[in-house]
Amino acid sequence: MIKLLKLSITFVILGIITLFATNNAYAANISEFTLTPDSTTPAVSTNHTVTFRTSSVGAIPQGGMIKITYPAGFNLNNVTLGGYSGNLGNPTITKVVDTVFLTLDSTSNIGNSSLISFQLLHVINSSANGNYSVNVETRNSSGQNIDGPNQSALFTIGQVQTLDHFNVVPSVTNTTVGNDVNLTITAQNNSNNTITSYNGTPALSGLATSPNATTPYYGPIVFTNGIANVTIRSYSSQANQFVTVTDNGKTGNSGVINFAFGTLGTINITPSSTQTIIAGQTIQFTVTGTDSYGNIRAGDTFIWTNANNTGLFSNTLAGTYQIKATSGSISSSSVNVTINPAALDHITISPNSNQTIKAGDTLQFTASAYDQFGNVRNDVIFWVGTNSNGLFTTNLVGTYDVNATVGNISSTNTIVTVKHAETINHLTISPINTHLSNTDQSQTYIVWALDQYGNSWDISNQASFSTTDPKGAFSNNIYNAGKVGTWQVTATYGNKSITTSVTIDNPGVPSRIDIISTTEIIYINTIHQFSANAYDADNNLLSNPNLAWIVVEGLDNATIDSTGRFMANKVGNYKVKVISGNASQIFSIEVKDISTKSTNSITNKSEGSIPNSTTTSISSTKSPGQTTIKENKDTIVEVADDSLGKIKASEIVTEGLEAEEVKNTNRWLLTLSIIIGLAILGLSYWGYTIWSVPIEETLSESSMVKPINNINIDKSLPKESIDKQDDKTRW
Structure with a gap:
């Protein structure tokens, strides 16, 4: 039973819930x-x-x-x-x-x-x-x-007389500030019916005050049968304006009334105060146009002065500028903008091209410091190469760099070339009082002109030269010595001249030889002394020339020593050559038999001096204790090396030849017949002695010069110059 009761209750509850849910x-x-x-x-x-x-x-x-x-x-x-x-x-x-x-x-x-x-x-x-x-x-x-x-x-x-709200209707919804607008105000109940009995005085509000503080205007309100007409006026172009009608908490509004700005009355730019900037900076200006009530206008076109069409000021040139905006006949007030130079960028100097002046002249430089935009800055400039004011002056010839510097920034260099003054003060010459060892030498002279400041320049190629040397001469500025002695050398340029001395100590190398004979008769087996004078190219006599004598024709029958003593043992024609340096002279000798007693003549047939350019030469080859001088045409001359190492011809004197000559002379005095016989015998003996015995065996120790045993025979000489028997020299 209890279970059935619980089940019944459950169904009842579910039914109630279901019913409730169904209805709701x-x-x-x-x-x-x-x-x-x-x-x-x-x-x-x-x-x-x-x-x-x-x-x-x-x-x-x-x-x-x-x-x-x-x-x-x-x-x-x-x-x-x-x-x-x-x-x-x-x-x-x-x-x-x-x-x-x-x-x-x-x-x-x-x-x-x-x-x-x-x-x-x-x-x-x-x-x-x-x-x-x-x-x-x-x-x-x-x-x-x-x-x-x-x-x-x-x-x-039906008609309800209780006020609920106001109905507000403007005569226009779009107008211009300052224009009248009529409002129709109706008092209505909650059914929007007019309350004809309403005659109150509601308050009006809602319109804005203008930018220049002009307040709106609301006219008087008088209701008749619940309706009133009132005039309003706004001086502001502020958006979304409307009029509100209020009475004891009951309201109504007109809806939005658009008040457009009035005609252009004023132009204002911003910033409006004085501005200072650095070159490279910019300022953005803005512009507003307002009507007479201060309402900002829109749509106006403005023309800017010293700014672009958007009001941007971006000038980079230093100075003061006035900025303003204009529309039609109306302009804004001007705003001053001052541009100062930017940081130092470069320095220029003037003149900036290379300059040339004369010693004593001056050159004024100027310099300017600039920023990157070319604006001149007021920097303190330090000068290099001038005084503190940029004045260049010097008396010394040379090239100079001039520039201007500020901090670590310098201008380009201007090169100033200073030349000597135009006026010559005096001349100098080099060398002075010089010596030349011989007349074959030359001397180059350098002449300088000097101005009043001591600046010198070489005028050697422009000056004229002269000398007191009677045989000397100048080729441009080169002096060619002429005569031994001391002479004056003078250089002249314009009206200025300078003189120095030159001393020529010795003649030059032999250029010409003159033969001097002590007799006009030469006999066989008789010594004849020849001498010669040597002259240089300027005809100066050499005081102690080295002479070499050579038999160049008839060598087998004649000899000549280093001093010029000649002797032949056979009648005939001979040729002898005398040499000094590169100069030589060949002359002919006719030798006769003494029995003819005729005049033996020396034919001084000059075959001409051998100039320096010929192939005839004497070569010297030295070794300790001996010297061989070779004349490459004909024969050999020996010279000895003295203790000083100088080469000189040895003097070979044959005293035996002089004694034999005396003996022969005495035989002539005894008897002609004996003389003839003995002469033949003596000559034979004498010839044998001279020509067959080596020279070192015939000369006694009392001779003037000791025999030279270490003679070098130059086998490259002509065949006739060499004795093939025992390689001995024959005279």
Whole structure:
């Protein structure tokens, strides 16, 4: 029993829950619910328009219904359905006293959150004035509640004299500041009906004060039959202005009235104060045009002075500029902008090209320091190569660099070339008082001109030269010595001259040889002394020339020693050559028999001096203790090396030859016949002695020069110059 009781109670509870859930499963609120009568006149038949939106879960299924419940006093007996919207399909309408049911057909339904509107025709308004509302409820086909019931907004029937709000209507919604706008203000009840009895004085507000503090204007308000006309005026172009009418908490507003700005009255630029910048910096100016009430205008076109078309000031040239904006005949005030130079970028000097001046002249330099934009800076400049003021002056010849410096930045260099002054003060010459060892030498002279400051320059090629040397001469500035002695050398340039001395110590090398004979008769076996003078190219006599004598024709029968003593042992014609340096002379000798007693003549047939350019030469080859001088044509001359290492011809004197000559002379005095016989015998003996015995065996120790035993025989000489017997020299 207890179990059955518990089960019964459970089913009862479930039934109650199910019933409650069934009746309230779809209960929600409708929204946007209004009822608007076409006429608010009491007790008249009129049409009522009902509008509402189903809830988000308030879908009305097929066969569902809408229930509209009126308050008491409204007559619904003749109500019919008028126009409708919202997928009602083909609904039917039924009336029960103060309730109207609108039922959907079996093919139509209304979805969630659907807006429904329909018109109830022939509703007779309540005869009592007042504010009313109706209720709306939606149900399914089983009569179960879906949405509602909800009360509509109030609507008014008849004349309600209680103020609910003001209706404010402006004469215009777009105008210009300062223009009059007329407002029509109506006092209304909650049904938007005019309260004709209202004659209050509501307050007006809402218009903005202008930028220049001009307050708005509100005219006087006088209501007649609940309506008043008032004039307002705004001086501000502020957006979203409207007029609010207020009386004891009841309000109304005009909606937005647009007050456009007035005509251009003033132009203002920003920044408006004096500006100072560095070259390279910029300033962005902005401009506003305002009307006479200070309202900022839009759409104006401005022309900028000293700025681009957007108001950007970007000038880089140092100075002061006035910035302003202009539109038509109206301009802003000017703003001064001062540009100072930027950081030091470079320095220039003038003149900046290379300069040439003369000693004693001056050259004034100037310098300017600039920033990167070419603006001149006021820097302290330090000069290099000039005085502190940039003045270049010097008396010394040379090249000089001039530049200007500020910190670690310098200008380019200007090269100043200083030349000597034009006027010559005096001359100098080099060398002075010089010596030349012989007349074959030359001397190059350098002559300088000097100005008053001591600057010198070489004028050797422009000066003229002269000398007192009677045989000397100049070739340009080269002196060629002529005569031994001391002479003056003078250089002249313009009206200036300078003189120095030159001493020629010795003649030059032999260039010419003259033969000197002590007799005109030469006999066989008789010594004849020849001598010669040597002269240089300038005809200066050599005081102690080295002479070499050579028999060049008839060598087998004649000899000549180094001093020029000649002797032949056979009658005939001979040729002898004398050499000194590169000069030589060949002369012919005719040797006769002494018995002829005729004049033996020396034919000094000069075959000409052998000039320096000929192939005839004497070569000297020295070794310790001996010297061989070779004349490469004819014969050999020996010379000895003295203790000083100088080479000189040895003097070979044969005293035996002189003694033999005396003996022969005495034989002539004894007797002619004996002389003849003995002469033949003596000559034979003497010839044998001279020509067959080596020279070192015939000369006694008392001879003038000791025999030379270490003679080198140069076998490259001509054949006739060499004795093939024992390689001995024969004289």
